[in-house]
Amino acid sequence: MEQEDINNSDIRLIFKDFGYSPYNKSKGEYEDFVSLIKGNWTLNFKLNCKDTSKTYIINKSYKVNNKKVHVKTVTLSPLSVKIKSNGKYNHFISKVTMKDSTVYSGNDFFISNTSSYSTIGMDLFGRSESYASFSKILNPKDIKSITINDEIEVMMP
Structure with a gap:
């Protein structure tokens, strides 16, 4: 499978609610999401990097x-x-x-x-x-x- 080159692309990240999912050690699983701050955020930026590998x-x-x-x-x-x-x-x-x-x-x-x-x-x-x-x-x-x-x-x- 060939990777797509996304350099010089416009990137948009959309977030909804800030929070976490607590881990229950006794059950060995994550519990339901706990919202700390409700809201929606969008972050836009242009990915522009130089491959230095x-x-x-x-x-x-x-x-x-x-x-x-x-x-x-x-x-x-x-x-x-x-x-x-x-x-x-x-x-x-x-x-x-x-x-x-x-x-x-x-x-x-x-x-x-x-x-x-x-x-x-x-x-x-x-x-x-x-x-x-x-x-x-x-x-x-x-x-x-x-x-x-x-x-x-x-x-x-």
């Missing part, structure tokens, strides 16, 4: 538990990282290490992973893309490495 060609193979993983590219932006790879390996970004030795992991970013596989003859060939969105803005030039599944450390050029 940079894609690095890695083209390096790694072996983990007798499985070969070939990391093709890593794309970095101030808010995210994306890794494209091939191999019979389901992976996720587990850690980002900065040049100053600061490590971001766990709650420091949100992870998303997509994989697709096709059968070619008797061999199963996989393609995978993993994403991590950072919870704060990072300078991509300061990223030293990306770690996959706590096993593969992909060094940035």
